[in-house]
Amino acid sequence: MALPTYASKLERVWHWAYLAICTAIFVFLIAPILVVIPLSFNAEPYFTFTEEMLSLDPDGYSLRWYDSLLTFGMVAPDAPRNAAWWADMWTNARWVNAAKNSIIIGVFATLLATVLGTLAALGLSQREMPARRAIMAILISPMIVPIIISATGLFFFYSNPCEALTWIGLNVQCGRLAGTYPGVILAHAMLGIPFVIITVTATLVGFDQSLSRAAASLGANPRTTFFRVVMPLILPGVISGALFAFVTSFDEVVAVLFIAGPEQQTIPRQMWSGIRDQISPAILAVATLLVVFSIALLTTVEMLRRRGERLRGLAP
Amino acid sequence: MTASAGKDGFVLFDHVQKSYDGQTLVVKDLNLSIAQGEFLTMLGPSGSGKTTCLMMLAGFETATHGQILLDGRNINDVPPHKRGIGMVFQNYALFPHMTVGENLSFPLEVRGLGKAEREARIMRALDMVQMARFRDRRPAQLSGGQQQRIALARALVFDPKLVLMDEPLGALDKQLREHMQYEIKALHERLGVTVVYVTHDQGEALTMSDRIAVFNDGRIQQLATPSQLYEQPENSFVAGFIGENNALAGTIERLDGQTALVRLANGELIDAAPVNIREVGQQTLVSIRPERIEFKPENMPPDVHTVEAEVIEVIYMGDIFRARMKVAGSDDFVMKFRNTMGQTRLSPGQKIRVGWHPQDARALDPV
Numbered sequence: 001m002a003l004p005t006y007a008s009k010l011e012r013v014w015h016w017a018y019l020a021i022c023t024a025i026f027v028f029l030i031a032p033i034l035v036v037i038p039l040s041f042n043a044e045p046y047f048t049f050t051e052e053m054l055s056l057d058p059d060g061y062s063l064r065w066y067d068s069l070l071t072f073g074m075v076a077p078d079a080p081r082n083a084a085w086w087a088d089m090w091t092n093a094r095w096v097n098a099a100k101n102s103i104i105i106g107v108f109a110t111l112l113a114t115v116l117g118t119l120a121a122l123g124l125s126q127r128e129m130p131a132r133r134a135i136m137a138i139l140i141s142p143m144i145v146p147i148i149i150s151a152t153g154l155f156f157f158y159s160n161p162c163e164a165l166t167w168i169g170l171n172v173q174c175g176r177l178a179g180t181y182p183g184v185i186l187a188h189a190m191l192g193i194p195f196v197i198i199t200v201t202a203t204l205v206g207f208d209q210s211l212s213r214a215a216a217s218l219g220a221n222p223r224t225t226f227f228r229v230v231m232p233l234i235l236p237g238v239i240s241g242a243l244f245a246f247v248t249s250f251d252e253v254v255a256v257l258f259i260a261g262p263e264q265q266t267i268p269r270q271m272w273s274g275i276r277d278q279i280s281p282a283i284l285a286v287a288t289l290l291v292v293f294s295i296a297l298l299t300t301v302e303m304l305r306r307r308g309e310r311l312r313g314l315a316p
Numbered sequence: 317m318t319a320s321a322g323k324d325g326f327v328l329f330d331h332v333q334k335s336y337d338g339q340t341l342v343v344k345d346l347n348l349s350i351a352q353g354e355f356l357t358m359l360g361p362s363g364s365g366k367t368t369c370l371m372m373l374a375g376f377e378t379a380t381h382g383q384i385l386l387d388g389r390n391i392n393d394v395p396p397h398k399r400g401i402g403m404v405f406q407n408y409a410l411f412p413h414m415t416v417g418e419n420l421s422f423p424l425e426v427r428g429l430g431k432a433e434r435e436a437r438i439m440r441a442l443d444m445v446q447m448a449r450f451r452d453r454r455p456a457q458l459s460g461g462q463q464q465r466i467a468l469a470r471a472l473v474f475d476p477k478l479v480l481m482d483e484p485l486g487a488l489d490k491q492l493r494e495h496m497q498y499e500i501k502a503l504h505e506r507l508g509v510t511v512v513y514v515t516h517d518q519g520e521a522l523t524m525s526d527r528i529a530v531f532n533d534g535r536i537q538q539l540a541t542p543s544q545l546y547e548q549p550e551n552s553f554v555a556g557f558i559g560e561n562n563a564l565a566g567t568i569e570r571l572d573g574q575t576a577l578v579r580l581a582n583g584e585l586i587d588a589a590p591v592n593i594r595e596v597g598q599q600t601l602v603s604i605r606p607e608r609i610e611f612k613p614e615n616m617p618p619d620v621h622t623v624e625a626e627v628i629e630v631i632y633m634g635d636i637f638r639a640r641m642k643v644a645g646s647d648d649f650v651m652k653f654r655n656t657m658g659q660t661r662l663s664p665g666q667k668i669r670v671g672w673h674p675q676d677a678r679a680l681d682p683v
Contacts, residue, residue, distance in 0.1 A: 213376055214409035216396040218423035219474065225397075228422070232413045 033291055040065055040284035047281065065285040069095040072282065095286065098270035105181065105266060106249040109188035113245040116189065117196025118238055122230075124197070125204040136197070143194040150191070151258040158183045158259055179261030187255045192245025199244065203237025236305050243301050247294065325349030325385070326510055327373065327478065332382035334368050342368050344534040346382070350512065352477075355504050357513045357521040360531030361557070369531075370480055370514045375399050386478065397426075402471035402479040402509075406486050408463045410455040416442070416466050417451040423474040441473040444503065461492045468500070472507065481513045485520065497523050518558050522546065530554050546605075550591060552680045555603035562609070562649050564602045568679065571596050575674050577621075578602055580644040584623045587674035592681045600679040606638070608676040609651040611668045612660070622671035625649065627662045637662070643670070 003015050043062040044050050052060025071077035073094035079085050089096060120139055124132050142150055157164070158177035165172050177183035207230070215225040231238075253268035260269065267286065274283050327350040334343040343365040350356050358366035371377040373384060375396030383390050391399055411419050417438055424434040442448040445465035455463055464484060471479050481500075485493045501524045504511050515521055521528045522542040530537045530545065530553075538545060538554045549555035552563065569585065570577040576590040578600060588602045610616045611625075625641040636652045639662055643649035651670060653659065662668065 208407065208409065210405050210407060210409040211411060213374075213396070214403065214405060214411075215422070216376075217374060217399075217401060217403035217480075218426065218470065219397050219400065220422070220426045221395075221397050224426055229411055 036284050036287045037291070040281060040288040042281050042284075045280055047279070047284070065281045066289075068280070068282045069093070069285055069289075073097075094265070094270060095267075095282075098265050098267045101264055102250055102266040102268075105184050105188060105264065106246050108181075108185045109192055109249040110242050110246040112185065112189035113192030113196050114238060114242040117193040117241055117245070118200050118234075120193070121197045121200035121204060125201060125207075136201075139197055140194045142191050147191070147252075147254045151187075151255045154178075154187050154190075154255060155258040158187070178259050179263070181264060184256060184260050184264045184266075187259050188249035188252060189245075191252060191255065192248045195244035195248060196238070196241030199241035200234060200237045203234045207233060236309055239301060239305050243297070247297075251290075326352040326354075326387055327512065328385040329369070329373075330383050330385065332369075332372065332379045332384060334365070334372060334377065335380045341380075342534055343372075343379075346534075346536065348529060348536065348539070350510060352510055353508045355501070355511045355513065355524060355526045357515060357525040357528045358531055359515060359518060359521040359528050359557075361516060364531040365534040366514050366516075366529075366531040367482060370482055370512060373512060374401055374403055374480055400474075400476055400478075402474070402476035404464075404467050404471045404479065404481040404484040406483045408455070408460075408467040408484075410463055410466055410470070412455055415452050415454055416447065416458075419455070419466060420451075420470050420473045423470065427474060437473055441469040444472070445469045445499075460488055461496065464488065464496060465499075468503070472503070472509070476509070478510045478512065481511065483515050484513075485515075485517075493520070494523075500524060522558070530557060532557070548591075549603065549678065549680070552601045552603060555678065555680060560606050560650060560652075562604045562606060562643075564604070564644055564646075564649075566600055566602060568593055568596050568598045568600055576600075576679050578679055580623070582644045584644055585621050586623060586677065587621050587672075588677040588679040589675045590679045593679050600681070602677050602679050604672055604677045606650040606652040607636075609670050609672050611651065611653070611662075611670050613669075613671075616671040617673055620671045620674065622669040625651075625668050625670045627664050627666045627668065629664055630662050641668075641670070 003012060007015070038053070039047065039049065041061040041063065042050065042053065043060055043064065050060055054060075070089050070093050074085075074088050074092050076085070076088060079088070091097075123129060124136055124139075129135075155178060161177050162172045162174040177186065211229055211233070212225055215229045216222075220228065251268055253266075253272055256264065256266050256269045257272070260266070267290070271283055271286060274280065325348075327348075329346045329348040332343060332346040333341055335341050346365075346369060348369075358369060360366045368377060372379050373386075375391070375394065379392060383392050385391065386399065386401075411422065414422065420438045420441055421434050424437060429437070438451070439448060442451055445468055447462065447465050447469065450458060450462065450466070455466065458466065464487075467484070471481075484500075485496050488496060497520055500511075504524075513521075513524065522545075525542055527539060527541055528545050529539045532553050538550045540548075540550075545554065545558055549558060555561050556563065564578075564580055564586065566578040566580040566586070568576055568590070569579045571590060571593065574589060576588050576593060578586050578588050580586060586602065588600075590600075593600055613622075616622070623643055625643045628640045628642055628647055631638045631640075632655075634655070636654055637659070639651045639653070640647070641649045641651060
């Protein structure tokens with residue numbers, strides 16, 4: 001944004017002030033995230049910068065908190081690091097288990113949210129669909145309703161999902177969803193669906209409906225039309241939605257606190273209990289890893305999406 | 317004013333009606349029979365129901381009443397993808413994520429054709445539109461005219477018996493449009509495929525069609541060959557819609573078989589050929605083509621009535637002159653005359669007398 005040569009003095013002043021304001025906003029947004037990164041290399045169990053760290057003394061820094069992510073919860077953390085140690089870590093380390101849970105729950109919740117959200121967006125984009133706005137509003141509501149309210153509702157519903165059937169006279173007994181993997185996955189899918197609906201709907205606005213008609217006129221049945229014409233063209237929106245759904249699940253703590261049992265300890269929940277029980281910079285190490293993971297995920301998916309768009313002739 | 321719905325038609329609209337809201341009919345009692353190998357154009361202003369008719373034939377809209385037959389089979393309940401009708405869309409509707417070759421391959425793949433057969437057909441279709449060297453390009457890398465050729469090739473590659481074209485040349489510039497008109501016409505003649513073509517461009521319709529169905533207000537106003545439509549319009553809508561046209565309002569003074577004498581508003585008398593006129597004293601709108609008006613007495617038949625005209629402006633259009641004149645009180649009477657060697661030049665303000673062959677002036681029902 002270079003200044004034109006005819007800019008007046010006031011315009012010049014405003015130009016620099018504008019840049020300064022933008023920088024300040026940027027710092028405001030990014031500083032809390034960045035400050036965590038050096039602190040996670042703290043050699044001492046403090047949440048503040050020590051003297052050694054500030055004077056850039058190598059002794060002030062260490063990887064001990066990253067190491068503690070592996071050892072915390074192990075049966076024999078101090079044993080020599082052989083195959084048995086790694087096996088012990090893989091089964092017992094709390095953070096490792098939390099990561100496993102987060103990924104399992106995130107992947108399945110994302111799959112479910114993506115499939116359901118895409119189908120909903122496709123249906124809602126049909127002009128013949130009655131009450132489109134009302135249905136859209138209901139489907140989007142998990143994003144608007146405070147999550148603690150959704151979570152409370154989910155807790156009671158998932159505690160005895162068949163209870164609703166007794167209201168219509170059916171007396172069916174079934175197991176509880178609360179405290180199970182499917183329960184957490186369903187809850188997270190519900191929270192992720194609105195993102196998928198929004199991104200896919202936005203993509204469908206730009207979708208030329210005459211392409212579907214063209215496919216039909218060329219002899220393709222609706223299923224073939226969907227998989228060979230519609231799906232490839234809305235894929236960027238679907239991928240963006242899936243990414244949002246995954247991130248939503250990955251950093252969600254409230255619903256997990258309500259619904260999950262001890263088996264479904266996820267990373268955010270482990271962080272939550274970590275903060276409450278024993279304050280240790282291990283949490284900063286996790287935060288740093290998550291920042292790196294998020295950036296890597298976003299970059300990869302965005303690069304894949306752009307490459308796909310270019311390959312499919314949608315963008316120059 | 318519709319064609320008799322003979323049962324031998326390749327495409328047959330039989331008392332077809334269409335309403336979107338259950339109240340107003342967009343298409344009112346359409347009867348139309350299209351012969352095999354015919355190039356039929358549906359021509360009309362926007363909102364006249366022509367595109368709706370095409371969409372019903374393609375299967376994207378359902379008829380509210382009546383039936384549509386294709387090759388003797390009722391296709392009302394056949395979904396679009398089972399009709400086997402090729403279609404060219406206004407915006408081309410090429411699949412942007414596929415190359416030209418993949419676009420053409422698509423209809424063949426869904427029909428389960430083998431690779432060798434597909435390749436042969438794709439090459440044949442691309443050669444037909446002279447686009448063979450573009451087969452690995454994507455639609456976005458092609459110009460509008462090239463995309464249109466690919467769309468045409470794609471609609472023809474699976475050898476449909478019937479091809480529908482929905483204003484396919486609407487997005488092209490004038491020169492390319494005219495060029496494509498001849499190309500489509502030539503393709504039609506070479507392949508012998510039946511074409512139903514929708515357009516609002518009368519020039520396009522006249523150039524390409526075997527027959528033209530002029531649509532207005534959900535009805536076919538006239539179904540005829542281009543020359544019949546232009547020279548013998550059956551009502552004032554058709555006369556006004558096709559080509560430029562002068563309309564003079566008057567009353568029938570004398571009716572005498574093939575000729576009529578019409579008294580204009582200012583009392584002058586003109587000769588005309590009666591079309592839907594039944595009695596003396598009836599109101600009429602006489603329609604005369606600008607290029608059929610003569611202002612030199614030696615070019616007019618003897619004893620013809622002439623009217624006084626005052627030249628208002630003369631526009632030089634290269635091959636012709638277009639003179640706007642004041643005739644019988646209205647000042648938008650247009651005469652066109654050729655720019656030949658030694659042609660008389662008219663100037664504004666000049667008073668002349670104009671006349672015409674009685675059969676060129678058609679006394680139509682007033683609308």
